[in-house]
Amino acid sequence: MENFLNLILEPLQVLLTKFSLFLPNLLAMLVILLAGIMLAFVIKKILVKFLLALNFDNWSDRMGFTKLMRQGDLWSKPSVTAGTMIFWLLMVITLMSGLSALQLQAVDQLAAQFFSYIPRFLSAAMILGIGYVLAGFIRRTVLIAAANSGFHYAKILADAIHVLLVVLILAMVMEQLHIAPGIVLAAFSIIFGGIVIALAIAFGVGGIDAARRIIEKENAPAAEEEKKNEIEHI
Amino acid sequence: MTDFHQTGVITTLHQLGKPSLERLEAELFGFAKARPIALVLPALYSEFEGPAMPGIIQELTKVKYLNEIVLALDEATEQQFQRVRELMAPIPTEVRIIHNKGKRISEVYETLARNGLDVGERGKGRSAWMSYGYVLARGRSEVIALHDCDIVTYSRELLARLCYPIANPQLDYVFCKGYYSRVTNKMNGRVTRLLMTPLVRSIQQLTGPHKFLMFLDSFRYPLAGEFSMTTELARVNRIPWDWGLEVGSLAEVHRNYSPRRVCQVDIASTYEHKHQILSSDDAGKGLMKMAVDICKSIFRTLASEGVVFSDGLFNSLLVTYLRQAEDAIMKYEADALINGLDFDRHEEAKAVETFTRAIGLAAQAFTENPMGTPLIPNWNRVVSAIPGIFDMLLAAVEEDSR
Numbered sequence: 001m002e003n004f005l006n007l008i009l010e011p012l013q014v015l016l017t018k019f020s021l022f023l024p025n026l027l028a029m030l031v032i033l034l035a036g037i038m039l040a041f042v043i044k045k046i047l048v049k050f051l052l053a054l055n056f057d058n059w060s061d062r063m064g065f066t067k068l069m070r071q072g073d074l075w076s077k078p079s080v081t082a083g084t085m086i087f088w089l090l091m092v093i094t095l096m097s098g099l100s101a102l103q104l105q106a107v108d109q110l111a112a113q114f115f116s117y118i119p120r121f122l123s124a125a126m127i128l129g130i131g132y133v134l135a136g137f138i139r140r141t142v143l144i145a146a147a148n149s150g151f152h153y154a155k156i157l158a159d160a161i162h163v164l165l166v167v168l169i170l171a172m173v174m175e176q177l178h179i180a181p182g183i184v185l186a187a188f189s190i191i192f193g194g195i196v197i198a199l200a201i202a203f204g205v206g207g208i209d210a211a212r213r214i215i216e217k218e219n220a221p222a223a224e225e226e227k228k229n230e231i232e233h234i
Numbered sequence: 235m236t237d238f239h240q241t242g243v244i245t246t247l248h249q250l251g252k253p254s255l256e257r258l259e260a261e262l263f264g265f266a267k268a269r270p271i272a273l274v275l276p277a278l279y280s281e282f283e284g285p286a287m288p289g290i291i292q293e294l295t296k297v298k299y300l301n302e303i304v305l306a307l308d309e310a311t312e313q314q315f316q317r318v319r320e321l322m323a324p325i326p327t328e329v330r331i332i333h334n335k336g337k338r339i340s341e342v343y344e345t346l347a348r349n350g351l352d353v354g355e356r357g358k359g360r361s362a363w364m365s366y367g368y369v370l371a372r373g374r375s376e377v378i379a380l381h382d383c384d385i386v387t388y389s390r391e392l393l394a395r396l397c398y399p400i401a402n403p404q405l406d407y408v409f410c411k412g413y414y415s416r417v418t419n420k421m422n423g424r425v426t427r428l429l430m431t432p433l434v435r436s437i438q439q440l441t442g443p444h445k446f447l448m449f450l451d452s453f454r455y456p457l458a459g460e461f462s463m464t465t466e467l468a469r470v471n472r473i474p475w476d477w478g479l480e481v482g483s484l485a486e487v488h489r490n491y492s493p494r495r496v497c498q499v500d501i502a503s504t505y506e507h508k509h510q511i512l513s514s515d516d517a518g519k520g521l522m523k524m525a526v527d528i529c530k531s532i533f534r535t536l537a538s539e540g541v542v543f544s545d546g547l548f549n550s551l552l553v554t555y556l557r558q559a560e561d562a563i564m565k566y567e568a569d570a571l572i573n574g575l576d577f578d579r580h581e582e583a584k585a586v587e588t589f590t591r592a593i594g595l596a597a598q599a600f601t602e603n604p605m606g607t608p609l610i611p612n613w614n615r616v617v618s619a620i621p622g623i624f625d626m627l628l629a630a631v632e633e634d635s636r
Contacts, residue, residue, distance in 0.1 A: 057348055066345060067622025070629040075341045 028101040036094025044087040051079035064136050093118075124176040131169035135162055167191065236500060242452020245407070245497035247399060258394045262299040265401040270301035272375035272465075273327075273393070276361040277383035279310035282318055286384045286507070291321060293390040299397075300327040301375050304368050306361035308334045319635070330631050332364055338630035339364075345626065349619050353610050354475025358382075358459070363475070363610045366468040368631060370613055371624035377401050379462040381412070384507040392460070392501045399497050400462045408467050409487045411453055412460035412501040420576040421566055422509065426457045428582065429525050429589040432558035433532065439554055441541055449488045450532075453498055456484060457528070460501060467491070472609035477524040478531030482609060485535040514588040517595055525589050529596030534606050548597040555593060559586040 051057075060066045060078035074081060092114075100111040139162040146154035171188035175181050203211075236248050262271070273294075281287045294303070303325065307318055315333045322329045333339055334356065342364075346353050354360050362380060369375050377400045379393065392412070399410040416423035431451070438447045450456055457480045463471075470490055474482035487496060513520025533543060563582045570577035600606065616623055 057345075061345055061349055061620045061622070064622050066620075067625045067629075070338075070341075070622075070626040073629070073633050075338050075630075077344075 022102075025102050029098040032098040032101055033094060036090065036097065040087050040090035040094060043090060044083040047086055048079050048083035051082060056082070063133055065132075068132075120176055120178065124173045127176060128169065128173050131165070131172070135165035135169060138162070138165060164192070164195065241454075243448055243493040244452045245494075246454070247395075247410075247497055247499040249395070249500040249503070255391050255394060258391070258398060259297075259299060262394055262397055262401055265403065266299040266301060268403060269376045269401050270374060271299060271377045271379060271397050271401055272369045273300050273303045274362060274365040274369065274378055274380040275303065275305045275383050276308070276358045276365065276380070277305055278308050279314045279318065281383045282321055284384070284508075286386050286388065287321075290383060290385065290388045291325060293388055293393075294325045294327070297327065297390050297393060302369070302372070303327050303329045304332065304365045305329060306332045306334060306365045308356060308361055310335055312336070315634075330368065330635060332361070332368060332631055333634050334361060334364070336630075336634055338634055342623075342626055342630050345620060345623070346616065351611055351616055351619060352608055354607070357475055357479075359473055359475035359479040359610065362479075363473055364627075366465075367613055367616070367624070368627055370465060370469055371628050376465050377462060378465055378468050381460040382507060386506045387502065387504050389502070395499050395501045396460055396462050399499055400464060405497075406495060407497045408491050408495045409463045410461060410496075411456070411484075411498045412458050413453070413455035413498050414458070414500065414502040414505040416455075416505055417573075417575065418504075418506060420578070421570060422506075423455070423457075424512075424582070424585045425521060425524055425528070425589075426455055427566060428559050428562055428585050429592070430456055430528065432562050433529065433551075433555055433589075433593065436551055436554040436558045437532070437536070439558075440547060440550055441536075444536065444539070444541065446485065446488055446535060446539055449493055449496075450481070450484060452493070453484070455498075456480060463487075469613050472612045474527075474531060474607065474609050476607060477527035481528050481531040481535070485531070486609075512585060512588055514584065514591070517592070521585070522588055522592055525592035526596045526599070529593050530599055530606055533596060533600045534604070537600075537604060543597070543600065545601070548594075548601075551597070552590060552593060556586070556590055559589065 056079045057066070057077050060069075066078050069075075069078065069081060076084070096111045096114045099107045139158045142161050143154055143158035146157050151157065167188070171184055174184040236250070238248050238250060240246050275290075277287065294300075303322075305318070305322065307315060310318065310333065315331065315336065319331060322331070343353065353363065365380075366378060369378055377397065379397045379400075381388075381393065381396065385392070396410065396412050399405050399407045416426075421427065434447050434451050438444060438451070441447075459480065461483075467487070467490070471483065471486040473479060473486065510524065511520040513522045515522075517523060517526055537543060563579065563586065566582070567577050567579060569575075620626075
């Protein structure tokens with residue numbers, strides 16, 4: 001009978017022992033989660049106030065970020081959106097940290113992978129942000145330059161260059177995030193290469209006469225000079 | 235049938251004989267291919283529950299030459315907005331609704347405010363301005379026509395006659411104001427008859443001939459809410475958001491274009507809409523508020539053109555106006571008698587007393603703050619301040635209409 005009781009109690013004791021060993025980890029996770037949530041909330045509040053003080057919303061309106069948000073059906077203020085994004089990023093980090101406190105092998109691997117991914121994510125975000133501003137700046141510069149030099153299709157040219165730059169930026173971002181890098185690279189090479197070849201062929205076929213005129217114009221002064229020299233010799 | 239006399243510095247297009255509506259609409263259908271027409275309707279939800287808007291919708295279902303209809307809906311909840319969409323559905327023309335109280339359009343207003351662009355308070359002026367912006371953002375129309383949504387006697391002839399002078403490429407007009415007689419069994423339109431015309435003529439009497447005053451006096455119904463214009467004008471014009479909307483808009487038209495390119499057209503033989511209370515004791519509502527805003531708008535426009543307003547001038551103006559308004563009452567009484575209309579002389583005199591007080595209040599407000607309420611900036615400036623504003627506006631309306 002005693003043996004039978006031991007047979008029942010021993011697994012329970014092992015379970016209790018394992019649980020007592022696991023309990024501090026669980027508590028640690030809960031504390032990390034709680035502190036992380038509070039910290040994320042406080043950081044979000046401070047960030048939003050900071051961005052408001054910097055007139056981030058106005059800057060976003062001028063740089064076209066707000067327009068992008070609206071076209072994506074996001075209707076909160078840019079500063080609040082940035083704050084919410086940081087909040088959720090911190091929440092994910094907190095969750096990963098909390099899970100890693102459980103010291104479970106599978107979760108540890110997941111957490112390690114996640115943390116190694118963060119630098120890539122941040123650099124991708126930077127490429128996207130800076131690239132978009134730069135693309136917008138180049139579009140405006142091309143538009144002004146083309147319009148001032150009397151080019152009839154200034155807006156179409158500026159828009160086309162903008163689209164090309166955005167495609168380039170998105171390819172860089174995808175590559176940085178390691179999202180199907182092979183496919184992205186191949187697709188980008190095909191699209192970009194295709195566009196360049198198309199432009200080259202279009203110019204080659206359509207611009208033969210223009211190119212001839214330019215070359216003849218370039219050569220004209222040299223020929224004239226030769227003529228002059230001949231006269232002088234006589 | 236009216237006479238064919240041309241008055242003032244602008245062109246007057248009369249209704250002579252019985253012009254065929256079918257011919258007018260057929261011609262407009264042809265013109266609209268080269269000059270597509272947008273109809274802007276600033277409306278409150280309550281107007282859909284009254285008698286006016288159902289009648290207007292019924293008439294608009296028969297109109298084929300419009301390119302788009304932009305309805306600026308105010309004072310409507312999300313449910314009411316959906317209801318309005320259902321009510322507008324029978325109209326064959328593409329209808330887009332700007333839901334002014336919706337979260338997306340509210341955010342567009344918020345974006346404007348944080349960039350230092352004051353678009354004023356809710357009202358017809360702000361709604362009309364936002365609708366012009368939407369028409370410009372879409373870039374599909376070259377003519378904008380606007381009429382109120384409380385017209386009980388609406389017929390599609392009104393719209394056709396309103397659009398015609400701007401849509402017809404043979405006529406080189408940029409702005410066309412509608413006019414009509416506000417007559418039922420009595421004469422309505424007290425603010426135009428007893429304030430606007432006597433006031434304009436009184437100022438002319440005191441300060442001498444003035445181009446803007448002559449321009450204002452040329453309109454048979456300067457406070458009519460019905461007009462059409464080119465989209466270019468909608469892009470460059472600033473407009474007031476208060477009751478000074480009509481006068482302020484005319485001031486901007488006068489400032490930007492020659493009177494030769496402005497006309498007025500007889501759009502209806504009868505016109506009936508909701509009436510405002512006189513509110514002689516409260517300058518915050520009714521005709522009293524309207525009168526104060528109109529007077530302030532006139533004073534500020536004239537001041538901006540170099541007219542100097544002193545206390546003495548304002549004192550003389552009150553007396554001169556009173557004389558002019560009393561003369562006007564006599565004229566209208568005679569007009570009512572010959573046409574067998576009811577005419578309450580006491581009510582007319584009370585209205586003049588109220589308007590005299592309104593002129594005094596407007597003069598005081600002008601003296602204290604000559605700059606006054608700023609006009610809503612024109613769309614050229616707004617686009618310069620926020621380059622993506624048109625895309626935001628388009629996105630807001632498109633998402634709302636899904």
